[in-house]
Amino acid sequence: MWGKRNNLQAEGNIERILRHWRETNRPVFHVQHLSMSSxxxxxxxxxxxxxxxxVKPLLYxxxxxKV
Incomplete structure (x- = not known):
């Protein structure tokens, strides 16, 4: 565990922003942070x-x- 969260609505807020961005035909780029540490x-x-x-990327x- 990483500690106490300070924004319990983060995921919902991100989903709403992404949905609005897509509905208004704006470009969406996703960045997935990955680690090489075992x-x-x-x-x-x-x-x-x-x-x-x-928030999964759509096909297009x-x-x-990012590693």
Whole structure:
């Protein structure tokens, strides 16, 4: 665990912003932060690196992976 969260509405807010951006036909680019550290929750084979359902890229939206 990373400690106490200060924005419990973060995911919902991000989903609303993304939905509005798509509805207004603006370009969307996704950046997925990944880690090469074997102990990081952001390593490729860890559930912590998965993109949440509500914000997954659509087929035509580019996804950049930052390692």
């Amino acid at each position: 102990t990081s929750p952001l390593r490729r084979d860890h559930i912590g690196s998965e993109i949440k359902d509500g 939206e580019p996804l950049f992976q």
